[in-house]
Amino acid sequence: MSQNPKETASHTPVPASGRAADPGASPAPAPPPHALRARIRSLGPSMTRSVQAVADAVAADPAACARLTVSALAAHTGTSEATVVRTARLLGYPGYRDLRLALAALAAQQESGTAPAVTVDIAVDDPLADVVAKLAQEEAQTLTDTAAALDLTQLAAAVTALATARRIDIYGVGASALVGQDLAQKLLRIGLLAHAHSDPHLAVTGAVQLRPGDVAVAITHSGTTGDVIEPLRTAFERGATTLALTGRPNSPVTRHADLVLTTSAARESQLRPAAMSSRTSQLLVVDCLFVGVAQQNYETAAPALAASYEALAHRHKSSPATSSPSGV
Numbered sequence: 001m002s003q004n005p006k007e008t009a010s011h012t013p014v015p016a017s018g019r020a021a022d023p024g025a026s027p028a029p030a031p032p033p034h035a036l037r038a039r040i041r042s043l044g045p046s047m048t049r050s051v052q053a054v055a056d057a058v059a060a061d062p063a064a065c066a067r068l069t070v071s072a073l074a075a076h077t078g079t080s081e082a083t084v085v086r087t088a089r090l091l092g093y094p095g096y097r098d099l100r101l102a103l104a105a106l107a108a109q110q111e112s113g114t115a116p117a118v119t120v121d122i123a124v125d126d127p128l129a130d131v132v133a134k135l136a137q138e139e140a141q142t143l144t145d146t147a148a149a150l151d152l153t154q155l156a157a158a159v160t161a162l163a164t165a166r167r168i169d170i171y172g173v174g175a176s177a178l179v180g181q182d183l184a185q186k187l188l189r190i191g192l193l194a195h196a197h198s199d200p201h202l203a204v205t206g207a208v209q210l211r212p213g214d215v216a217v218a219i220t221h222s223g224t225t226g227d228v229i230e231p232l233r234t235a236f237e238r239g240a241t242t243l244a245l246t247g248r249p250n251s252p253v254t255r256h257a258d259l260v261l262t263t264s265a266a267r268e269s270q271l272r273p274a275a276m277s278s279r280t281s282q283l284l285v286v287d288c289l290f291v292g293v294a295q296q297n298y299e300t301a302a303p304a305l306a307a308s309y310e311a312l313a314h315r316h317k318s319s320p321a322t323s324s325p326s327g328v
Contacts, residue, residue: 036062036106038145038264039091045222046250047090050079054087058099063107070096139280145264146281150288158259159292161241162187165215168194169235171203171228172219179245179282180219186290189308190301200227207234214240221263221278223251232256245285247278261285 040055047055054077058065065073073096074081088099122134162168168187172180177198184196197203210216216235220228223246236242236256244257247264254260263281294301 035145035148035264036091036102038142038149042149042247042249042262042264043090045248047087050077050083051087051090053077054079054084055091058087058103062103062110066100066103066107068100142264142281143284146262146284149262149264150285151261154259154261155285155288155292158243158261159289159296161215161243161259162192162289163293163296165192165213165241167210167214168192168217169203169206169210169214169231169240170194170196170217170219171207171231172196173198173200173225173227175279176219176221176225176228176282179279179286180217182283183217183219183286183289186286187293189305190290190294190297191304192293192297197231200230203227203231204234207231207238207240210235210238210240212239212241214238215243216240217243217245218253218257219245219282220251220253221247221282223248223253225253229253229256245282247281 037059040059044052044055054073057073057077065076068076070081070084074084077084085096088094088096091099093099093102122131126134168184170180170184172178177196180196180198184194187194195206197206207216214235216232218228218232223244229252232242232244232253233256236258241259242257243259243261244253245261245263246253247262248254249260249262263278263285294305
């Protein structure tokens with residue numbers, strides 16, 4: 001019987017917090033108060049109906065819930081005390097007392113104006129000015145939530161893996177494919193061998209060639225996209241270091257990920273699909289990865305950036321016909 005390359009690989013994978021394949025793993029770090037709603041949104045699809053009821057209640061009115069005992073919140077949500085405690089632990093808190101403290105802090109932030117309340121969805125008849133304002137607020141909050149909840153240990157490990165990789169393959173489809181292309185072109189500009197695959201056949205074909213010392217990155221907000229999970233699983237089995245960038249920390253894609261970076265997304269609505277805000281948060285994490293890698297590889301990254309800028313400079317210069325008034 002052949003050995004699994006993961007068992008003989010020279011690198012030591014960093015366990016992904018909340019990975020579905022690790023039922024005995026410790027809970028994820030408690031989110032700061034202002035990131036609590038983002039955590040609830042990201043974990044929503046994996047919650048049971050009773051846990052979701054408790055989570056929805058604390059997200060909708062943190063001030064009122066902070067004043068309730070565990071038995072009172074259980075009665076308020078039609079659940080049990082055990083469910084309330086289980087919800088607190090799922091959200092990253094040791095117990096209900098810690099969740100109550102976070103809710104009280106969030107309520108205080110909202111009263112002082114340092115944390116936004118739940119925003120109103122965009123309506124079909126909203127004036128364009130309101131659409132701009134609402135989108136701007138949602139996008140800004142998405143970035144804030146993502147930054148606040150980002151696991152810096154996982155991020156640092158991902159940066160090191162990318163900075164030292166022999167080859168980097170990136171998988172994404174739809175809007176996530178655009179994010180993958182952005183990461184690939186950034187890494188190419190600092191001298192790393194990176195390929196973005198949106199075709200699932202090519203993605204798997206490339207993943208078969210990966211080995212220890214290579215990195216595979218899967219980008220999927222839902223964490224359930226088969227065309228992204230399959231090549232990541234293949235890369236994982238070949239011994240490559242695998243990274244999942246997802247909005248669902250307990251989703252299927254994380255089962256094949258050594259590292260997991262969780263993104264936030266605004267509430268989905270008819271006129272604001274999840275792909276819009278998830279793309280914003282994904283691009284933030286991509287920028288964090290790029291800057292971190294550039295810092296680690298500065299001696300080679302800086303000259304590579306300068307060289308690529310010089311090579312493309314002539315393409316950004318106006319021709320005499322367009323720069324001269326007589327050519328208008």
